Amino acid sequence: MIPAAFDYVAPTTVEEAVRALAEAGEDAKVLAGGQSLLPVLRVRLAAPTMLVDLGRIAELRGIREDGDALVIGAMTTHYEVQRDALVREHALLLGLTTDTVADPQVRHRGTFGGSLAHADPAGDLLAPALALEAEMVLAGPDGRRTVPAGEFFVDFFTTALAPGEILVEVRVPKHTGWSAHYEKFNRVAQAWSMVGVAAALRTEGGSIAEARIALTNMAATPVRAHAVEQALVGAPATAEVIRAAAEHAAEGTSPTTDGNADTEYRQHLARVLTGRAVVAAVGA
Template identity: 75%
Template sequence: MIPAAFDYEAPTTVDEAVRILAESDDEVSILAGGHSLLPVLRMRLAAPAKLVDLGRISELRGVREDGGMLVIGAMTTHYEVQRDPLIGEHAKLLVMATDTVADPQVRHRGTFGGSLAHADPAGDLAAPVLALDAEMVVAGPRGRRTIPAAEFFVDYFTTAMAADELLCEVRVPKYTGWHAHYEKFNRVAQAWSIVGVAAAVRTEGHMIAEARVGLTNMSSVPVRARAVEQALVGREATPEAIRDAAEHAVEGTSPTADANADVAYRRHLAKVLTSRAISAAAGS
């Protein structure tokens, strides 16, 4: 199918992009990697009056250190995230989750920030970002502001960004020396997660000193499994202790039923996958 007609803008700076958004009275869509937007344009499920392409804004790409934080540009591709040495050293969980995103073609074009701004509850990057206590830096006509990941995801395909704001970068604390794993269950290869679990743990000997766990597709937004984290801390990383902690995985969730799974099945998956993810991360 052919998209409806729209105006096209390709700014080269964040300030220029913000100005275009602020001055647009009609509906505007922002183009990052385009893998979520272009299909709905072609099917005319979306018909914006203007498309703002961020692909020429070089300042939105790349990874750098800022003290105890990693700063990941919103237009950094999945492929770049997978191979960046800083992310691999300090936020391995992001690499492992990104490894499961679609296929190599999508990962070469799709962007880290675009996926997060799209806010699909079945997307694989929001739960790891939430588990790692990341912060989103957004820019708008009122300047820049920082939104904690716990407040960024509001509902299905909805974030805390205003219509005239765009995501610039994601700031992630360094988890140097932590172990991580992302466990995903889907019906077919390269499909969206029916349920996913992002787990990062810091061990001292055989004991779990700290834990971070996030759940994918167990609500309209990613869920932080804090009850699981609390049940793990101070425990020896035995299979029995991990299974006991994983029983808390459904607390605070509100899964929905669809063609892939009903509510009971998703709750079962959350417990099983949480146990697997933590076991893999802790080396149990």
């Protein structure tokens, strides 16, 4: 199908983008990599009167260090995140997860910030952002504000972005020296995750000193597996201990039933995949 007619602007600064959104009102849409937006435009599930293309704003691209954090521009592509040396050193979980996103074509066009702002509960990057306690920097008519990942994801395809705001950058606390793994299950290659598990851990002397575990597609938003984390911290990094801790992965969750899996099966997957992810991360 052909999208409905719309106006198009391509600002070169964040301020111009915010102003364009304010002038267009609630019927405007932000265009990042377009991997999610363009398909829904084609079938007219969305019919904005204005598209604000962020592709020409240089400030929104790139990865840099800022003290104890990595700063990733919202328009940085998955491919750039995937190959970046700073990400591999200080936020390994993000790099490993990005390796699994869709296919090379999507990774070259899709953007890190676009995926987070789209907030698909089956999207792979939401869980590692939550696990690593990332912060989202938003720009709007009233200036800039910072929102923790735990507050940014609100509901299905819904974030804390207010009308007229754009995601500018993501600040990820450095997890230098942490081991990590992302384990997901899908029915066919390159499909959305039925369940995914993002695991980052720090070990000392054969024991797990810190653990960050987050789950994909187990709720309307990504969720932290706090019970698993508590069971792991202070425990020896052995496969037996890890698998026992992973039995807590589905506690407090009530995932939806759809054409891919029902609630009970997703809870089963969460337990199995959590065990696999943590075992792989620590090399047990």
